[in-house]
Amino acid sequence: MKQGKLILLHTCCGPCATASVERLLEDGWSVELFYSNSNIAPEDEYDKRLKGVIKTADYFGIEWSADEYDHEAWLQAVRGLENEPERGERCAVCFGYSFGRAAEKAAGGDYDGFTTTLSISPYKDSKLLYRKGAEAGGFIEYNFKKQNGYKRSIELSAAIGLYRQNYCGCEFSYAEMLERQRNKKHESEVNQGAGEDE
Ligand code: SF4
Numbered sequence: 001m002k003q004g005k006l007i008l009l010h011t012c013c014g015p016c017a018t019a020s021v022e023r024l025l026e027d028g029w030s031v032e033l034f035y036s037n038s039n040i041a042p043e044d045e046y047d048k049r050l051k052g053v054i055k056t057a058d059y060f061g062i063e064w065s066a067d068e069y070d071h072e073a074w075l076q077a078v079r080g081l082e083n084e085p086e087r088g089e090r091c092a093v094c095f096g097y098s099f100g101r102a103a104e105k106a107a108g109g110d111y112d113g114f115t116t117t118l119s120i121s122p123y124k125d126s127k128l129l130y131r132k133g134a135e136a137g138g139f140i141e142y143n144f145k146k147q148n149g150y151k152r153s154i155e156l157s158a159a160i161g162l163y164r165q166n167y168c169g170c171e172f173s174y175a176e177m178l179e180r181q182r183n184k185k186h187e188s189e190v191n192q193g194a195g196e197d198e
């Protein structure tokens with residue numbers, strides 16, 4: 001028999017879960033983590049992030065579960081949107097994909113609803129997350145960025161010893177990250193060259 005209010009937390013990775021869980025516990029929720037991220041590629045990366053989720057669940061003494069990993073199905077869902085930039089239409093479909101899975105699990109259990117750790121990221125648009133959550137059904141709005149949530153997640157990740165990735169999750173965001181790094185390197189080489197000319 002359930003005691004108190006129970007929320008299913010769609011969890012993208014351990015670092016984003018840390019301060020999100022802390023906030024929910026402070027707000028009186030019982031929390032269960034749900035790792036549902038068929039967007040992540042390659043699979044090694046998916047496994048690495050899952051380890052961080054388990055470590056975080058252990059740290060807080062809470063339950064967790066993982067969804068089936070089906071990157072092929074996810075690729076089908078975003079077909080035609082591969083070249084969209086991060087924060088574009090591909091990401092909206094991506095959120096809808098994972099939230100649909102979380103909503104289904106939440107509706108089939110003893111949960112009062114679900115929310116997502118994604119709202120802690122300064123790179124994610126909370127309004128878009130809310131819209132996709134509402135479409136999935138059973139979504140409880142939480143903006144974990146508030147009250148310095150992101151900063152707190154960095155502190156807690158360091159305390160727990162979590163791996164922190166440097167790209168969002170899919171192969172397209174990985175390619176964007178490499179491009180950003182190349183541009184940055186090129187820019188610093190140009191600046192250095194300009195300095196040497198003076
Ligand atoms: S960039 Fe991130 S949110 Fe956007 S589609 Fe890729 S994994 Fe999903």
